Amino acid sequence: MLDTSPTRRPLSALRNALKSDAGGGLVLMASAVLALIVANSPLAPGYFALLKAYIGGLSVLHWVNDGLMAVFFLLVGLEIKREVLDGRLRTWPDRILPGVAALGGMVVPALIYVLVNRSSPETLRGWAIPTATDIAFALGVLALLGSRVPVSLKVFLTALAIIDDLGAVLVIAVFYTADLSLPMLAGAALTVAILSGLNRAGVTRLTPYLVLGAVLWFLVLKSGIHATIAGVLLALTIPLRTSPARPDDPASPLHRLEHAIHPWSAYLVLPIFGFANAGVALGGMSLRMLLDPVTLGVALGLFAGKQIGVFGAVFAAVKLGLAQRPAHAGWWQIYGLSLVCGVGFTMSLFIGLLAFADNPDLETETKIGVLVGSVICMIAGALVLMFAPRPVRETRPAP
Secondary structure, three states, rough: OOOOHHHHHHHHHHHHHHHHHHHHHHHHHHHHHHHHHHHHOOOOHHHHHHHHHHEEOOEHHHHHHHHHHHHHHHHHHHHHHHHHHHOOOHHHHHHHHHHHHHHHHHHHHHHOOOOOHHOOOOHHHHHHHHHHHHHHHHHHHEEEEHOOOHHHHHHHHHHHHHHHHHHHHHHHHHHHHOOHHHHHHHHHHHHHHHHHHHHHHHOOOOHHHHHHHHHHHHHHHOOOOOOOHHHHHHHHHHOOOOOOOOOOOOOOHHHHHHHHHHHHHHHHHHHHHHHHHHOOOOOOOOHHHHHHHHHHHHHHHHHHHHHHHHHHHHHHHHHHOOOOOOOOOHHHHHHHHHHHOOOOHHHHHHHHHHOOOHHHHHHHHHHHHHHHHHHHHHHHHHHHHHOOOOOOOOOOOOO
């Protein structure tokens, strides 16, 4: 007889989400490889011309990075709100280990980048590029390894990446904001206030929120703050009906919206972003170019910084008694996961485009650094996890 009790549902829903993210990560990998192939083929002129073509006052690349990516950031905001209020991060003990791991995984890569670029004020602006972890790519790597990676480690990675995304959103909002337009900013603030009022009034229909969200996106775009922040602000106003035993509660607007847009984000938005931004013409490149400050800083930040920051923070938290290791995960597996956290594709590229928006050469160096660092981390992390000894489960002697 099947057990249909509600206590089974959160784990089932979580596993379904992990599988969905992993599948999206594999599609994202394919789109990045395709972009590299096209950018180094006879189709390259058409590829780059298409990205620069203007539609409705914005280039195609601008529509992708400011428009489509707002959907991704809306999903990020929904996931952050759900996990903090009703999920794996709802209590402080739940937040400690992924929190310190995310913090270490942001601070150390940034310090390494700054160290490499300390003599170049122009390139220092890219300090945040290697601080991000790409959850879709990382889960895609873990999916390829199957049962060699315990579910608890995938859950830990998901929680870590959500906190990491929150840090990235704050970094973008604070450090990569252009000259502000006060009238547009005031309009955006008023729109957020109206959205919050709808929430407090108990409005559960999603249509008013989405219509006002489109208005909010336009106002934020014109305000000087990056337009994708509108997605996060909208997410924070979507009503959430807390129901730990019903993760896909149809009565919760947040659950409904998250469930509706997740496939579009994983299988359309992110692959399009990857295809539009991963294309780098490799002709004329030399090994010496890998030593350019931005390329080297990003690649070292992702590879060395992430593993030192994440693994060091987890090791310290466990040894100090602040938290426990993920269940059924050994130290070698945690080290392998720390390497996988260095896959910073989506958010790293996104921050790089903001940091060096007016310098195509530095944008190219950023893309090369992200690709090199992420690929090394994928390969190294997969190898460590593949050959890591599985911890022996303690068993009590029979009485």
